[in-house]
Each structure stands twice: as structure tokens, then as C-alpha cells.
Amino acid sequence: MLKVIRIEKSLFEENEKLAKEVREILNEKNILSFNVMGSPGSGKTLFIEKTIENLKEKFNFAVIEGDVEGVIDAEKFKKFNIPVIQINTGGGCHLDANMVKIGISEIKIDEIDILFVENVGNLICPAEFDIGTEKNIVVSSITEGNDKVLKYPLIFKFSDICILNKVDLLPYSEFDFEKFENDLKKISPETILIKLSSKTGENFFEWIEYLRRLKKGKK
Amino acid sequence: MLKVIRIEKSLFEENEKLAKEVREILNEKNILSFNVMGSPGSGKTLFIEKTIENLKEKFNFAVIEGDVEGVIDAEKFKKFNIPVIQINTGGGCHLDANMVKIGISEIKIDEIDILFVENVGNLICPAEFDIGTEKNIVVSSITEGNDKVLKYPLIFKFSDICILNKVDLLPYSEFDFEKFENDLKKISPETILIKLSSKTGENFFEWIEYLRRLKKGKK
Numbered sequence: 229m230l231k232v233i234r235i236e237k238s239l240f241e242e243n244e245k246l247a248k249e250v251r252e253i254l255n256e257k258n259i260l261s262f263n264v265m266g267s268p269g270s271g272k273t274l275f276i277e278k279t280i281e282n283l284k285e286k287f288n289f290a291v292i293e294g295d296v297e298g299v300i301d302a303e304k305f306k307k308f309n310i311p312v313i314q315i316n317t318g319g320g321c322h323l324d325a326n327m328v329k330i331g332i333s334e335i336k337i338d339e340i341d342i343l344f345v346e347n348v349g350n351l352i353c354p355a356e357f358d359i360g361t362e363k364n365i366v367v368s369s370i371t372e373g374n375d376k377v378l379k380y381p382l383i384f385k386f387s388d389i390c391i392l393n394k395v396d397l398l399p400y401s402e403f404d405f406e407k408f409e410n411d412l413k414k415i416s417p418e419t420i421l422i423k424l425s426s427k428t429g430e431n432f433f434e435w436i437e438y439l440r441r442l443k444k445g446k447k
Numbered sequence: 448m449l450k451v452i453r454i455e456k457s458l459f460e461e462n463e464k465l466a467k468e469v470r471e472i473l474n475e476k477n478i479l480s481f482n483v484m485g486s487p488g489s490g491k492t493l494f495i496e497k498t499i500e501n502l503k504e505k506f507n508f509a510v511i512e513g514d515v516e517g518v519i520d521a522e523k524f525k526k527f528n529i530p531v532i533q534i535n536t537g538g539g540c541h542l543d544a545n546m547v548k549i550g551i552s553e554i555k556i557d558e559i560d561i562l563f564v565e566n567v568g569n570l571i572c573p574a575e576f577d578i579g580t581e582k583n584i585v586v587s588s589i590t591e592g593n594d595k596v597l598k599y600p601l602i603f604k605f606s607d608i609c610i611l612n613k614v615d616l617l618p619y620s621e622f623d624f625e626k627f628e629n630d631l632k633k634i635s636p637e638t639i640l641i642k643l644s645s646k647t648g649e650n651f652f653e654w655i656e657y658l659r660r661l662k663k664g665k666k
Contacts, residue, residue: 267486267568267570268486268570269591269595270591296571296598298597301598319571319575321571349598349599351568351569352568352569353571371488371616372488380487381515381516382515396619397616400619
């Protein structure tokens, strides 16, 4: 066991070095970038799709799509005619900075304003790997239940923004917003919480306004 | 990288040895055992709760509860007055056979008929670790979307039973049963699919009947 821990540490160090490199490349080009994490089926892809749909006239987007295998999500972005890079981890449970570095090397980044990196669907492993993006986002859907912050605290601490998704299903669930919000304040007081539905568009403007302020702050 | 792979291989071998030991212990006592896997919030805990609720007069249950941290789920079983062992992986993204072996050493297994092991909420990593139980179950909820089989094929191949949960939310989702069923048949034709709602009890009897047949087959 000790051996494994030592090797993991060196992996973490190598990852941090590469994350710094990714960050420098993106900052130099003034690209606003997001690492979008969350459980399988929390609605990460639709969240990114709806964001692009809202802002495609204003900004140029690119997407790096992380999945164990396949191109199901990547194909959903075809309609936008933007650069989409699929990374298949082949069983790996998270993206790392090296994969993102390879991903951005495939994009003409001079033409990009905003980059979304959709991580592998997993509420545990991605929280240990800085991938060099500016902001970490965790997407949690109300159908997953309101105990997720306490059960998977690391990813909420790691995230600058928490998107609480699928609020359109609130009437059919027993989700307790106040509990979720209080848990998040306790575990990670700096994380910004935005409740919305990517499907119906409910409160989506709050996220769009927030993103526009972030982008303005960069220029 | 090569180093890491070698160590993982030896970990896998060690795990298989321990899984065999667990299996022998459980078989000797004629205990029917399940490894319950699934995304965070797919409804694993409630599924186990409802099963126990249905059969607690007929059988003696025990639960080994795997979580990154905390005892939120374990506490839900207090009401049944049964042995419940919480295993906290401290960041680890799956249970392994050694953890289950330690878990069962804490239970008076002579008094147990059915053992549920609830794995860490994760659709990727648990599929690589046999934990020595008789049947692997993956719980997938319809709110996660119908692309999960194709996106996370390994865990569906690894599972003897797929519980498609939260069918009570069908009217408010665009879930396509036929697609899910066809994907599962293609990826893992041996896996038995049972659609139900742990919350409302819809079609739960199908699972209960199946479990009773399994238990009968053991005696």
C-alpha cells in the first residue's frame, strides 16, 4: 500500500505541473475555461449545450469531452459547428491535466473565448485532479437527493460553482433546498450555488449572467 | 506509468484471492449476498431498505455500507435492528474484497440469511473489483438518462442484475425504455433487467419474487 501512495503522490505532482502549463496557455489567450464535473446523468452535457445555445452569438466556444468510451456526448455539440475534442480514458475514472493539454493542442485556441471541459461522470475521482481550467463546476441534480454534499464533500470543496440542476422535477421529489444550501455553506462556504433547470430553462439566466460577468472580468 | 500498472495488477490479483475467500465464507454459511453498485443518488440505499422491509419477517439481513465518509446511509438501517457495518474508504472510489472481508468478520454470520453490500456511489471503479458476493447489482435510475449502458458498459457487463429505478418519474422524463433494454441486451445479454420504483413500490414485487427464487435455489 505504501508503494502505491508514493506513486500516486508523484502522479499528483506531475499533474500539478501540467495543470499549471494548461492554465498559462489558456490565460495567455484570455480564454475563460471550466471543468464541469458531476455524477453520471446529473446533466453536465445539456448544461453546456444550453450555455452555448444562449451565448453562441456573443462568444466562440470549444468543448473537450471526457468519457470512459464512446462519442455520445461529443456528437451533441456537432450542431454548433464548434471545435469538439473527445478524450476517451479507456476505463480511467477522471480527466487529468495531461489529457486536457493534449486536447487543447488540437484546437485553434486563438479563435476561442470560452472552453468547457466535461469531465468523466464521477463524484469522487475528478476532485483530486486540477486540470488547469479557471473554474471548477460541480453539477448535482435534485433527483440525486439532498445528501450529496455531506457524502461527497471533496468535490464540493474543490468546486467554485455548484449547479443544482433539474429543479423542474422538484414537485415530484422530496428535495430539501435549505438542507443542501446549509450543507454547502458549511462544507465549502466559497462555492457559489445556482439552482436551475437546463431542460426547461428555469433560472438559467442567473448562470448566464454570472458567466458574462466572469468573462467581462477577464478582459 | 508502467510502474503504476504493474502495481495495479498485483492489487487485482490480491483482490481476487481475497474475493475467493469472502465467497467461501459466505457459501459455507449459505448466505445469499449482493454487491449493490450505481451512481451517487441512483437510489441504492432505498432499494435495499425496501427489500428488507418486504422480507424482514422471512429472512435475517445484514448490511455492509460503503461510503467515502460519514454514516448517513448506514443510519437508515437502524430501524431494522440488524447488523450494519459502515466502511469509510477515506477518498477511495470503490470497495474491495479485503474491506468486505473485514466487514463480515464484524458480523455474526451464523445468524444471517441475506447480506447486502452497498458499494461507493460510482459507475466506473467498482466494476473492476470482485468483492466476493454472489450477485452483482447495478442500480440505474431513469433520471440519469437512457445512455448509461453505452457510456459505462463495464459496470453493466459486470452486473448479473440491473435495477432500473425511479420509474415513477417516467411521466416527467424522456426516458426510452426500449433503447435502454436494447443497449443492455447488446452489451450484456445475460444481465437481468428489472424496472421498478423503490419510492412508490411500483413493480417491486418482481424483484422480491426474483430474490426469493434465488434464496430458494441456495437451500
